[in-house]
Amino acid sequence: MEHIIEQILEMLRTGDELDDRVLVKLIHAEARRAGGDKRAFAKRRLLPFYQHVKRDEPERWKGWGISPELEERLLKVLRMKPRRSASGVATITVITKPWPCSGSCLFCPSDIRMPKSYLADEPACARAEQACFDPYLQVSARLTALSQMGHATDKIELIVLGGTWSDYPRDYQVWFMTELFRALNDDAVAGVAANPLLRGFAEDAGHDSVRADGPSADASVPPGVARRREQLCRCGLMSAADEAHPRALVPPAARAAQHAIDEGRMSYNEAFRQVYGANDAWGDAAAWQRATFEQLEREQRRNETARHRVVGLVIETRPDAISPQALALIRRMGATKIQMGVQSVDQETLDANGRGIQVAQIGRAFSLLRLFGFKIHAHFMVNLLGATPEGDVLDYQRFATADAFQPDEVKLYPCALIASSRLSERYEDGSWRPYGEDELVDVLTRDVLATPAFTRVSRMIRDFSSKDIVAGNKKPNLRQMVEDRLRASNERVQEIRFREIATSEVSPGELRFQVVPYETSTTSERFLQWVTSEGRIAGFLRLSLPHDDAVRALVEELAGAAGQTGRRDRDAGAGGDEGISASWSKPMPVVAPGEAMIREVHVYGMAARVGEEGSAAQHHGLGRNLVERACEMAREAGFARINVISAVGTREYYRHLGFYDHGLYQQRRL
Template sequence: MEEALLEIIEAVRSGVVGGEGADSSADAAWLDKLVRRHNRAAHDGTRQVAKRRLLPFYLRVKAEEPERWAAWNVSEATDAALVRLLQAKPRRTASGVATITVLTKPWPCSGACVFCPNDIRMPKSYLSDEPACQRAERCWFDPFLQVAARLRTLTAMGHVTDKVELIVLGGTWSDYPAAYQRWFTGELFRALNLPDEERAREATERQRWYENRGLPRDRDALAAAAAPLQQRIDAGELTYNEAWREAYAAEGPRGHEAEAFPHPGISTAAQRADQGLPLREDAENAAPKELSWDDLFALHRANETAPKRVVGLVVETRPDLVTADACRSLRALGCTKVQIGIQSLSDDLLAANGRAITSARIADAMALLRRFGFKSHVHFMVNLLGADPASDIADYRRLVTDPAFLPDEVKLYPCCLVESARLTDCYEAGRWRPYTEEELVGVLVADVLATPPWTRISRMIRDISATDILAGNKKTNLRQVVEAAVDATGEPVAEIRSREISVEGASVDDLALETIAYRTANTEERFLQWVTPENKIAAFCRLSLPTALPRDTANESSPPPIKSEQSEARGSSLASPSAPQEAMIREVHVYGKVAALHHTGEGTQHLGLGRALVEEACAQAAAAGYTAINVISAVGTRVYYRNLGFKDAGLYQKRPLP
């Protein structure tokens, strides 16, 4: 391994590969050739050199064997070029941050959607074969362990992890007990606050704790233990919630503090199945002290200056659970973006698919999210029960043009059939069929072309294994197929993801600052963007100018639900979003490779683009007559905004306007 690495270092040092602006495909081909040559030289048929092990080996020597690394004589420039050459999956941090996705434990869901998977090993709507779900199950759904494992993997792949966006998946966040929400969030922050060695040490101790309790994580054993219940779910004999009670509800009453502990769930099942016992937990939870709001706020303050800072916290819930009180609680947790499952705006389709919600309630939820400054990330589905291609296209067009909605991001999923979903009965009865590929691509192409420049289509498929899909799209490269079809139309594409500068970066001198204004039901939105001459986007800011109050926030005199000694002492309410005469910055995002904190990287980060956007937003808000501007800052960006003149103001940061 070292011989191959030294050859690569010399090639980088001499400029043969890895140079600034080098052809990445040519470099990759050169590296493949070198790896094959060294493996052939072994003459024993083994692959002693592997691309995925080169960078971890290099980083380990650099961190743990300073004398050996010094002997390699690697300059700072060579080090940067070497990491760039060996980095795996560079797009993972091409959006400017390192994303870490975690899952909550299995928990009952108050919804009953016909298309929703019902995997008893997972939170409702998720399947155990999805990559993030596999990682969560291996970590017993423990948030600390999930973060520690993901950080370790991203670092080994050569990614900078100083700025982290946390995405919390797991069905409906608002259905979980408040104590669990605080504990789960606190553990995410605590994992990021610890130094690397201390985090690794605690992760090892936690893993031993689970193993000593006999909680297995072998996927085959878990699948076998869950099989009897899963078969009854698939046969329609049990709902997910009924099966959950059999699988996880402990014998006898459970204390409130127990709810705050990580629920290993089905993990206890293998041993009990071997003993012929019911599929229940067989030991009392050793619950930690319940995490108070003050405890959580202390973890937040520590993260403000931690080596790994949270620059975004995302949770997912349903529109009917988006209330003013829920928004206040989410802000107190540190949340900055909310994913909500809309699926459709047709009341008939929503009813037919068991959504128990209306488009009017969805509109209220969108207005509330904007009012509280959240970024909205909606889930929208194609090919639902009762839909057809023409109605799907019209439905999506309404989503991105009607002022009542206008989301910031969209996950645009095609509906597919999995065995545990109630949609199976409709399929067998001939009441639902999957679109043909031509129909599906046609709908998605129309949707992409209809998407405005302030909206990002983040995904077009779920990470559902093809083996789990009984009917529907199984192509993992569906987005590539759609993008090729879009290109063939010759029509311009405005949506954000297709315009991101990604890993290639841009020259600051070539960028122009543009503002796109649009109206929603309760705000005037200004989308400020730095763009290249080719309309590629390098950075953007979402400025929100309130024009009306959503119904659910009209009574701002009601007492705040979030209480803490800190807030009482400083006499500051943690409840209210900005007043109507105060503007709100909902997001500032700079694209390109992640730059380490306090360092200028190879992309466009830390070059002043974000600061310029904030100053322009302040100027525009002042010109529009607003007296102050708030920002829904993430915990890890508070210091940044303080340096721009913002002061802490409850759950937001505020700056007066001239």
């Protein structure tokens, strides 16, 4: 290992070309020289080895003569999967526990081991099951993996997936959020080899973990992780003898229930009651999976200055679960972005696929989300039952451009048949068929071309394994196929992800400022962006200028709902959930007429540690400049104040820009 590091350093000092191809040659040559297995010298082992020497053998490390500038270049070479933090933040995805679902969509998979619509073989789901769906352990595992791959973890976006968030009990929601923040505040990073629970999380499925006799073998398990494992062992969800493979979470009845689901004899909700209803371990854990808002807010305050700060928090729900009251609650929990399953804005298609949602409900959800300041990340599917390629293109065009919708971000993916979904019956009787590859790529290509400059197409496939897909796209490189066709067409692509600078370096002097205005049903939107001469995007800001009548209607609706809640609480007396209802009764300013809203500020480039300078777009004042321009535009439009839907970990940043804490937001007078 040391010889490889020394060769890399020498090449960096002399300016020789050093890419992954050259690095592989160095590794193979060292394996032949040492007469060992080349896997023992794999790239993923180099960074943990370097970190070990720097931390535990300072004299040896000093002998390498590494300056700060040289170390930055070395880490860039050793970093695994650099794209993971190329958007400026490191992402941690966590999964909530299995729970009954309020929907019954035709295409939705039903894996009783997972929340509805998720499969146990998806990477994040496999990690969640291994951690007994515990939020603290999931965060600790991903922090460890990201750190070992060389990514900065000072700025974290938390993505909470698992179906419809509002379907879960409120006390579980508050506890789940509390534990996410607690794990980050505790700096719960462990040595992989020393922690069997985390061993499988070092890389995605299919990658080996760090060897037990490797450099991290002496690392200790974080105290918080040890305590949580003990809790899970006491209630029976985890075995002290086999912590890495918990089995009590899903009892033996799950296999029979899954067969019944696959054969159409049982619904997911019926199976849930059968499998988990009498599970003592599950019930015992649920008894302590609760927290108060005071506990959550205490962890949020700690996170404002923690080493791992939450700069974005995403939850997943359905359009029909969105109301002003639900959004006020979700916002208080710290969320800044909502993932929402839309799938289609054609009513016939929605009805044919059992969505149980009206297009008007989708439009109302978009309006409420914008007025509350949330970023809107919508899911949209092509090739649903009853759809046609041409109809899909028209449906998406309406979704992307009509005033009622216009999402900020989209997961645009094709419907795929999973055995446990009710779509199986339609496939067997011939009423649904998957598009052919060329047909599908053509639809997605045309959809991307219809995507405006203020929208980001984040994904084009689900993380389903090919063995789980009965019919439909199995190509993991579907997006690459679409982008290849886009490049061959020479047509202009405006969507954000296609234009991101990603890992590229950029000089602020090369950038120009642009404003993309557009109208929605309830707001006038301004998309401010820094772009290169080729149109590549280095940073952007979403500014909402709410329509006065829409804000007044929202305020009246919230006031009416608060009055009804107060009457219900008085009628119920002092009983109920003291940790939830009592703390939620405190007045929380939401929005008011005359207030503009900054919904998102994002500057691209490799995630750099808080307070550090970097060569990418971050830390060159681009974000501050965008905020000042947004404030000026809001003032010129006649607004007296401006809110920002800041994440917990960005509160300090906005305080330095003249914002003060104000209810669910931070606010600045104009």
